[in-house]
Amino acid sequence: MRDISKGYALVLLAVFFFGTQSTIGKGLMNSGIHPVTLAAMRILLGALMFFIYILVTNPKSLKLEKEDYLYFLIFGLLTIAVTHFCLNYAIFYAGVATASILLYTAPAFVTVLSIFFFAEKPTWQRIIALFLTLLGCYFITRSSQELNFNKLGVMFGILAGFSYGLWSILTKKGLSKYSTPVINFYSLFIGGLILLIASFIVAGPQSYLISPAKWTGVILMAFFNTFIPNNFYVNGMKYMAASKASILANFELVIAVLLSYLIFKEPFTFFKVLGFISIGSGLLLIVREDYKKKDA
Template sequence: MDIRGVLYVLAAASMWGMIGVFTKYILAEGISALEIAFWRAGFAWIIFVIHASFTRELKAHRSDLPLLLIFGVVCVTTFYGSYQLAIRDAGVALAAVLLYTAPAWVAVLSCLVLKERMTPLKTICVTMTLAGVACICLVPRLMSGGDLNLNTFGLIAGLVSGMTYALYYIFGKKYLYKYATPTIFVYALPAGALPLLPFVDFHEKTLTAWLLLLALGAITSYGAFSAYYAGLKRLEATKASVIATFEPVVAATLAFALFGERFTLSGYVGSALIISAVFLVVLASRNPKSAPTAQPAEQS
């Protein structure tokens, strides 16, 4: 496994970790969560189209168009929608825990779809990441006596968000590896954004709001997905998903630096578990036997 793959995915996780910072500032501008999701996809699509035009990567095989559209609906529309519903009905903390069940979903789906072997190291790393996220997001709320609001619909929506988030890895590794990242998202982003349109209430925006939305799309979608798929071409899906779980650590660090939000003791324990899992994957990457079974075309 190429160490560059690890660095690419860490870069993607760092950019994804900035989503909360941008969102907090944009929400303060009076823009709703679903409108933020719509513009995030829309601006990222424009940038991917420009990129693909310059690199002549606009074309996709006609036979692959249905798959690209399905990828957009599943991994943009369904993911964004289910996560918002989970936050509404299960609360932010539990929704975040359920979202980061993604490494477990990836591990299972990788065995079933990609035929990757579920090694003891993978099992340990997945367990550590799930425990780490629970310590960051769930334990503080339990200790403070917060209501977890464990209703069935919220629970199902949260699990769906984790599974659809995991499908980014499976689609990319199994079906879309032959395309450059810009080509994939030229088709997937509009397919995912358009179904959100009926649920969006558009608001007037200041120049600051437009710039924040543009930065959100450019960094957390265009930049993050470009780095992530470059990494996924060099890593097994399960290992990539574990490394990407570094995202909540980045988000919490930025929240502390910018907004004064602090970890509880359990939060520091959770961060240590996640970082340790990432380091285990990095160390395993030095083992030549852990290389992917197939090497897709290089990321452009």
């Protein structure tokens, strides 16, 4: 029972910090920082923070086995780099609402992939919870903007959702061999380098010439939206199935909407309330499944 509770606490703490990233990111992008440049800076700074943490706590753990080089290369490329790159272009072609809905399909991909990677059998409670959280995400994003199903936007959005889901799968896989800081460092470092190259191509090296105040904001974002939540989330996955953690992660959208209402005074609509209820119901189903199993 204690392990289950610890898993939920860690993942939900991660979700809270992830939920603040759109608010912080919006402010930084509104100040003139290019989205891909911001992603590269945030990811690389997050990697640096994990590197320093490892040097202080357990430097010997940085050594990888040769057969795992490809694993971390794929991890950084297909999860960190592809998610951020595709999400930005999904927003560009199809708008925030459509891109958000497609990104939050990640738990559906995780549920299917978990069958093949971990032999997880999806229960009816998990399937209903998945449906409710996806429906809630639709209500929340649909209430704010018209959906735009531009073909390129949808393609980039689906790729972002798939790669975001793959992050949970590859993280869970890596935990059998490596520690949380090591998994985070190498995946963020490789993904960040790829994003750095992409930012030089689409925004140019001059996009990094920002004021000290903006750099302070980026450093804070790297700490509170990458280092802290990645640490919580990956540790939380030690105690629960990948598909459950991914479904819980959709609660991030609720946090983001609440902060947008409190800080940017964005309207709080009836559909957003429906979305909150739907996502909350899905989370309760997941919790009920675990605790009922323990009591049996």
